[in-house]
Amino acid sequence: MENTATAGNKGKRVRSDCHVTIRLTNAGGIDIELTSKVKFMFGADIMRRIHEVLDFFEIENAHVVMEDSGALPFVMAARLEAAVKKLVTSEKSFLTEYLEANRYETTKDRNRFSRLYLPGNTPSLMINAGLHHPDGLILDLEDAVAFDKKHEARFLVRNALRSLNLYGAEKMVRINQIPAGLEDLDFIVPHGVNLILVPKCESAEQITAVNRRIAELQKLHNLNAPVWLMPIIESALGVIKAYEIASSAENIVAMAIGLEDYTADLGVRRTNEATESFFARSMVVNACKAARIQAIDSVFSDIADMEALRQNVLTSKSLGFDGMGCIHPRQIRVIHENFAPDKAEIDRAKKIVNAFMDATEKGLGVVSLGTKMIDAPVVKRAQKVINLAISLQLISADWRNEFLAPAAE
Numbered sequence: 001m002e003n004t005a006t007a008g009n010k011g012k013r014v015r016s017d018c019h020v021t022i023r024l025t026n027a028g029g030i031d032i033e034l035t036s037k038v039k040f041m042f043g044a045d046i047m048r049r050i051h052e053v054l055d056f057f058e059i060e061n062a063h064v065v066m067e068d069s070g071a072l073p074f075v076m077a078a079r080l081e082a083a084v085k086k087l088v089t090s091e092k093s094f095l096t097e098y099l100e101a102n103r104y105e106t107t108k109d110r111n112r113f114s115r116l117y118l119p120g121n122t123p124s125l126m127i128n129a130g131l132h133h134p135d136g137l138i139l140d141l142e143d144a145v146a147f148d149k150k151h152e153a154r155f156l157v158r159n160a161l162r163s164l165n166l167y168g169a170e171k172m173v174r175i176n177q178i179p180a181g182l183e184d185l186d187f188i189v190p191h192g193v194n195l196i197l198v199p200k201c202e203s204a205e206q207i208t209a210v211n212r213r214i215a216e217l218q219k220l221h222n223l224n225a226p227v228w229l230m231p232i233i234e235s236a237l238g239v240i241k242a243y244e245i246a247s248s249a250e251n252i253v254a255m256a257i258g259l260e261d262y263t264a265d266l267g268v269r270r271t272n273e274a275t276e277s278f279f280a281r282s283m284v285v286n287a288c289k290a291a292r293i294q295a296i297d298s299v300f301s302d303i304a305d306m307e308a309l310r311q312n313v314l315t316s317k318s319l320g321f322d323g324m325g326c327i328h329p330r331q332i333r334v335i336h337e338n339f340a341p342d343k344a345e346i347d348r349a350k351k352i353v354n355a356f357m358d359a360t361e362k363g364l365g366v367v368s369l370g371t372k373m374i375d376a377p378v379v380k381r382a383q384k385v386i387n388l389a390i391s392l393q394l395i396s397a398d399w400r401n402e403f404l405a406p407a408a409e
Contacts, residue, residue, distance in 0.1 A: 005086035007152040008079040009121070010067045016124040018071035022054075022083045025061045030054055036068035049073060053080040056094050059087075074163035075123045075156065082152035096163040098192070105225050106170045106194040108253045111135055111391065112294055113323040113339040114332050115172060119144035121153035126160055130167030132329040138172040141184050142199050150176065158187040170194045172230075178206040182213050189217040189227060195253070200261065201231035202238045204248035211249055228253040230296065234261035239280045242287035254294035256325065257284045260301075270301075272308055274315070285320040297324035306334055313338040340392050341385045349385035350399065352378060 003024040010019035025031075032050055034043060050064055071079070074096040081094045115136035118126050121144075129137055139157045141150065161171055173188045174197035175181035181198070188196070198210055207229065214227050229252045231245050238245070239262070246255045259277050263270040270276065281297065288295035297316040300309045313335055316324055323339060326332055341349070351369055356379045359367040367374040389395045 005083040007082035014069045016070050016127050018076055018079055019067045020079045020083050021065040023063045027061055031063045033065045049076050053094050057084050057090055074159040078155040078159045082155045096159045098162045101165050114335045115325050117327050120157045121145045121149045130169050132332050134169055134332050136170035136172045137166055138174050140174045142174050142176050154187040158191050161191045185213045189214055190221045195228040198231045200234045201245055204244050207248045230254045232256045232258045233284055234258035235265045239283050242283050246287045246291035252293055254296050255288050256296035257298050259298035294322040297321040299325035299327050303328040309334050310338055341389050345385055346389050349382035352382035
């Protein structure tokens with residue numbers, strides 16, 4: 001086994017991170033070289049954290065070089081443990097503080113208009129992400145992490161789930177493609193993840209394998225909180241098997257489509273008009289609606305064009321999608337505003353539901369609004385709009401009394 005290992009990032013543009021090199025020695029105790037702009041204020045705390053981690057793993061002799069760029073304690077601990085685990089075999093885990101603010105579960109039917117992707121090995125992009133209030137925050141272990149950094153990213157994502165205040169956003173992790181992604185589950189299931197994204201999903205068997213490992217970990221750690229799944233369809237085969245996947249497990253709450261990989265699989269160029277992916281998006285939406293789960297659209301990659309994003313969201317909504325991914329915080333507001341029901345939708349829904357309630361109270365078997373008859377599916381859709389508007393605080397839960405109230409003179 002090697003006697004030197006590194007973890008973390010360094011360089012002029014790196015912030016909120018650190019780079020650590022650990023070299024095991026035969027004698028001399030723990031020798032530390034620390035470089036940090038905040039060494040004067042926090043040097044003693046950093047040194048203490050280094051000793052704490054090395055003592056935990058029973059390392060008595062080592063030369064440690066720490067280059068700090070403003071890393072928070074949970075980041076330092078992740079970098080140190082990742083380097084240590086390259087040098088020694090240990091079943092132990094150095095777990096950082098579990099914030100009480102992060103001890104929450106999420107429901108199957110919660111709104112998932114937006115989910116913000118955060119590279120799992122870049123702490124600077126994680127630190128304040130919750131302040132932008134996306135519906136979900138995705139700590140990404142897959143495409144956003146270089147292959148040779150996946151080992152250390154697991155420790156960072158685990159610690160972030162425990163110690164980084166995510167301000168109530170659904171705690172999501174995109175694991176690696178199955179079967180490699182099964183190893184990621186050990187780092188996230190025992191540490192409060194709410195939802196797991198399963199990338200490049202092409203069969204129900206992949207979902208079964210994920211759920212089997214989740215169940216094993218829940219039993220091992222005596223956990224009973226729900227862990228939701230969101231498969232991502234990213235290939236022609238995945239599109240064809242969309243309903244099989246969507247209906248394969250009770251804990252699947254949504255299914256997404258990833259258009260970058262899908263168009264690559266087709267051998268076509270992805271465009272803003274998205275005509276090349278219309279079939280696939282429609283297939284995914286229909287599979288989701290048939291399985292009674294949420295349909296989530298792909299990310300929009302142009303972070304500068306807000307009008308094009310708005311049009312994309314409106315198209316997505318018209319196809320039946322319930323949300324979409326985003327790669328920059330500035331996209332969140334546009335996504336939320338345009339997936340939410342607008343005033344015209346809400347007003348029409350109020351009229352439909354009110355007409356239905358009036359007819360029911362009068363014992364009428366036929367419901368009409370103006371010259372048009374209203375059937376049950378229309379009422380159900382209108383009630384869904386009302387419920388969504390109430391949950392988003394666009395209207396009051398007492399909307400009917402307000403709706404029926406005479407106008408003030």
